[in-house]
Amino acid sequence: MPPVRRSTGTVVPTWRAMWLRVEGHWAWYRRYWRSSLYSSGIEPLLFLAAMGLGFGSQVEAGAATGGHEYLHYVAPALLVAGATMSGMGESSFPVLSGFKWQKDYIAVTATPITPGQLLGGQLMWLAIRLTLSGVIYGLVALTFGAWLRPGAVLVVGVGVITGLACAAPVMALAAATYDEGRRFVVMFRFVMVPMMLFSATFFPIEQIPIELRWLTWISPLWHGNEIARAVALGGADPLAVAGHGGFLLALLAGGVLLAKKLFYRRLVV
Amino acid sequence: MARDGEDDEREPHLMVSGKALVKRFGGVAAVAGIDVEVRRGESFGFLGPNGAGKSSTMRMIACVSPRSDGELRVLSMDPETDGPRIRARIGVVPQLDNLDVELTVRQNLQVYGRYFGLSRARVRAKAVELMEFAELSDRADDQVEPLSGGMKRRLTIARSMVNDPELLLLDEPTTGLDPQARHLLWGRLYQLKQQGVTQIITTHDMHEAEQLCDRLVVMDGGQIVAEGSPSELIRRFSTREVLELRFPPGEQDGQLSRVADLAGRHEVLPDRLLLYADDGEATLEAVHARGVRPVSTLIRRSTLEDVFLRLTGRSLVD
Incomplete structure (x- = not known):
């Protein structure tokens, strides 16, 4: 009889399993943080400089901006829009790669980590990155004088929730993508960019023709922008904020459930 | 010590036990009802051509592919309900390397080890030990x-050892x-076998x-068409020696009838004729004697x- 071996491996609880994935992402991130920080943190800043300061210098404070200067009007929405874009970007090709090219998802699910925990870890890692880039944006915007009240701190949280709500369905889409992912390019062009432009990021929803306004209503970014402005500028109807928050949380929950189902379908076959 | 039937899951005698195991994809049965038992400490092989169902079987044992029918126990547990607990104690070397190529060798081992609940100190020490083992220090x-x-393959194997697995699954290593x-x-x-690691290996390489x-x-x-040790199988299904004859292109068919009766069995391959005989030398002399x-x-x-x-009428490597 050969010697008896006892494996040192154990099953870790779900939250810990998700956190271990964050650790794994961190091992990679700390080698590549510069380039990724650029896209998620610096890009919105360029927008802030161009739109808030540059373009904003041509806009008078008025009814459309709720009486606020354009910089104050646009700064919270730019944070949320940036979080939305990086949330969707990070959930498209990078997630597809986990299944298809890099195959790290396949490696991870050969361990005690389950596909659900893998997805949870991906969302947790994204939440951390969105928080990080939101804080950096917020601090630089502070030096621009973009914030009017302390409540603006909460805009970071709004960005994270909105980013995650947009990311979860894209992760589901990635899990159901078997080709080279051309659909993501279509999604960026025909969903993400229009969403950024017509979600009351740069101008109020009242400027959008009433027949097309439903497109804005279903845009998660619009709901995020409304909450972000409410906390950054004050004077919002709590009921409306609750409604916008409910929309985002429902989208997040639905996206996570769908993504979980599709992660299992892809990884347990 | 383990008895038959009711195995202690902490110290199983049967590392894997499958009965009438089936895996279907759509309507197609990739694994069509096999019985298989792997005992502790042995190196067990699935040999067969591509598409024979080896990898599908391995994936069921690795608890990443639910069985369509039949019974399966790995480490005396059911993959369907105990997947994570089984995976915690096994090591998997997939057919295609899925290392994190953007990380270092050391990081690959450390990050992976953490997924098995190992402490930081433990994975640090283990990574050093495994890099030594894989000659990647x-x-x-x-x-x-x-x-x-x-090197990548060695690292993949080293990575599969990070939790000191009791059972190692190697898909075409x-x-x-x-x-x-x-x-x-x-x-x-x-070396791992000497340390008591049970191994299951798929290959289409008879050597x-x-x-x-x-x-x-x-x-x-x-399907499983034969089972045994390599020497048993050869004894049972083949002769001691084989005489291979090559003819100029186009002539093989004509020559076949002149020599076929010299051996108990023959096989016709596209480029050569195989005569199965216990004494190859004597058979060759007989071939020459016929001109x-x-x-x-x-x-x-x-x-x-x-x-x-002999068993399938086909060559293993096409």
Whole structure:
């Protein structure tokens, strides 16, 4: 009889399993943080400089901006829009790669980590990155004088929730993508960019023709922008904020459930 | 010590036990009802051509693919309900390397070890030990991407050892490696066997199967067509020696009838004729005595390839 071996491996609880994935992402991130920080943190800043300061210098404070200067009007929405874009970007090709090219998802699910925990870890890692880039944006915007009240701190949280709500369905889409992912390019062009432009990021929803306004209503970014402005500028109807928050949380929950189902379908076959 | 039937899951005698195991994809049965038992400490092989159902079986054992029908126990647990607990104690070497190529060699081992609940101190020490084992210590802090195929394969095997697995699943461990890299890997696998690691290996390379496996099953079309040790299988399904005859293109068919009766069995391959005989030398003399003059001849011992040819009528590697 050969010697008896006892494996040192154990099953870790779900939250810990998700956190271990964050650790794994961190091992990679700390080698590549510069380039990724650029896209998620610096890009919105360029927008802030161009739109808030540059373009904003041509806009008078008025009814459309709720009486606020354009910089104050646009700064919270730019944070949320940036979080939305990086949330969707990070959930498209990078997630597809986990299944298809890099195959790290396949490696991870050969361990005690389950596909659900893998997805949870991906969302947790994204939440951390969105928080990080939101804080950096917020601090630089502070030096621009973009914030009017302390409540603006909460805009970071709004960005994270909105980013995650947009990311979860894209992760589901990635899990159901078997080709080279051309659909993501279509999604960026025909969903993400229009969403950024017509979600009351740069101008109020009242400027959008009433027949097309439903497109804005279903845009998660619009709901995020409304909450972000409410906390950054004050004077919002709590009921409306609750409604916008409910929309985002429902989208997040639905996206996570769908993504979980599709992660299992892809990884347990 | 373990008894038959009711195994202690902490110290199972049967590492894997499958009965009438089936895996269907859509309407197609990739695994069509196989019985398989792997005992503690042995090296067990699934031998068969591509598409025989080897990898599907491995994935069911690795608890990443639910069975469609039949019974399966791994470490005396049910993969369906105990997947994570089983995976915690096994190691998997997939057919295609799925290392994190943007991380270093060391990071690959450390990050992976953490998924098995190992402490930071433990994975740090384990990574050093495994890099030694895989002869990658001098590349410890290099990124994985530019490493050679053999090095990546060794790292994948080292990674599968990070939790000191009791059962190691190796899906075509040396496919695509040069002979030197293969021999290095075989040596490492033998070393692991000495340490008591049960191994299940799939391969379509009969030489590898002969090198590595105590016992193996030959699979074809989702079925097990034979089971035994390599030497048993050869004894049972082939002769001691094989005489290979090569003829100029186009002449083989004509010559066949002149020599076919000299051996108990023959096989016709596109490029040569195989005569199965216990005494190859005597058979060759008889061939020459009939005035048959092949371009070249070879007398060799029977291999698993011959067993496979006999059982399926097809060559193992196309």
